[in-house]
Amino acid sequence: MALVDLVMPKMGESIMEATILKWYKHPGETVKMDEAVLEIATDKVDSEVPSIAEGVIEETFFNVNDVVPVGTVIARIRSNAAEPASTNTPVVTSPAAEVAENRPLAHDMNHKPVTSESFSHQPAAQNGSRFYSPLVLNIATSEGVSLSELENIPGTGNEGRVTKKDILQYIANKKAGKVGGGAAVASPVQKAAESTPTILPQVHQPQQEPERHIQTYSGNVEIIEMDRMRKLISDHMIRSKQTSAHVTSFTEADVTNMVHWRDKVKKEFEKQEGEKLTFTPLFIEAIIRCIKKYPWLNSSVDGDKLIVKKDINIGMATALPTGNLIVPVIRNADQLNLVGLTRQVNSLSNAARNNRLRPDDTQGGTFTLTNVGTFGSLMGTPIINQPQVAILATGVIKKRPVVIETEQGDFIAIRHMMYLSLSYDHRIIDGALGSTFLNAVAKELENFSVERTL
Secondary structure: OEEEEEEOOOOOOOOOEEEEEEEOOOOOOEEOOOOEEEEEEEOOEEEEEEOOOOEEEEEEOOOOOOEEEOOOEEEEEEEOOOOOOOOOOOOOOOHHHHHHHHOOOOOOOOOOOOOOOOOOOOOOEEEOOEEEOHHHHHHHHHHOOOHHHHHOOOOOOHHHOOOHHHHHHHHHHHHOOOOOOOHHHHHHHHOOOOOOOOOHHHHHHHHHHHHHOOOOOOOOOOOOOOOHHHHHHHHHHHHHHHHOOEEEEEEEEEOHHHHHHHHHHHHHHHHHHOOOOOOHHHHHHHHHHHHHHOHHHOEEEEOOEEEEOOOOOEEEOEEOOOOOEEOOEEOOHHHOOHHHHHHHHHHHHHHHHOOOOOHHHHOOOOEEEEOHHHHOOOOOOOOOOOOEOEEEEEOOOEEEEEEEEEOOEEEEEEEEEEEEEEEEEOOOOOHHHHHHHHHHHHHHHHOOOOOOOO
16 A cells, blocks of 8 residues: 555646645545546636546545645545555656745645635746735736835735735725835734734725625526636626726628638538638638737737737637636647648637636637627627737628629629627727728738638
8 A cells, every 4th residue: 555645737837726626536535547536727727637546535635715836735545556656756846846845735734725815826927036926916917016016015925925915905005105115015914913903904895895795686586606717707807997998999891702712612621631610710810910910919018018929829719618708829820820720729619618628728818819700799899808908809790782892883792791899908009000900800801812722
């Protein structure tokens, strides 16, 4: 009999921690090799952690809703293997694992389990000697808190880390003109029991009151609690609207040539490549060509700096079985041909529909496409996917009578028409640039060659 440590697995380059959603196996229960032991979540992606040995669950070290760094021991299995498994050699040799080794051992029951107070659901970052969770960095970016200000905020979290409470208190003090350094942030959390009344409760109380308030509803109603993903989406959307000055421009495109070409080649394409050809990769092709002409649309904002991304990573809004939307990312999309884009689009869409997206599949996007036409909408006003600065929506393709201008004169014809809308961050994208980019995408679609070969 040997004891085998089950650790929080590495799930992608940018994933540093995960939240435990559910334990399938508990101490004393048997488990088979590769059988799911628990379910975890990173941001919006849920996945299962399989057993790395066959045996009996000896003990578990974290509870549901605990946030655990990658590489941390989360359970121990008493294996039936004859040779004992080494528990002294680190199983995961990632930067997150090295961070975890410097903390108290997760399976030391005298230590308090890691909580969401100290970690966020997104990849963490380290600057100099200070370690910042992505939640803290996102809040800092949204509120215009510079890195130098972050460096001067005393942290109250584990190993002096700046927590969500710390930065929210700092921002509140800053807006109230009470910032004279970061000391006011740390003291209420560390000395709440012994200090005089501070501003910290005043910051959080208004945000918590609506949840604690007992609301009564008249009439025949059904009350449904938001699930975890719905809460995350709600938080992301509100934060985006508070961060970016949203402006939406509209145009329409005659996509008749593109529709006819796809109808002509889709069967041959599927037979030749083993993939169904949808409109999405064709839209992405047009977007990529226009981003290369107008690179500011492929950027993000950091305080008073514009960060123009050289990599073109296209996010595509995709429906989950629950009806929620998620945005998997096609990395380096500009380096893929139509076949490569089609494979990526179909692979990520299928993974989303079957809840098999990896946490890293939703990270690193630089521009997002959402095809609202899939659901029958003529057009939409999408919300920017932070920290990006623009998102393009394509509406349903419908046949309409339109005026065609030719050298022989004008005439009316039935054409395949589609509305496009672009929401962009008016802090850096003016109406002229936003409209120019949008119309460039429309022209790319309208000028689609029906003579194109596979």
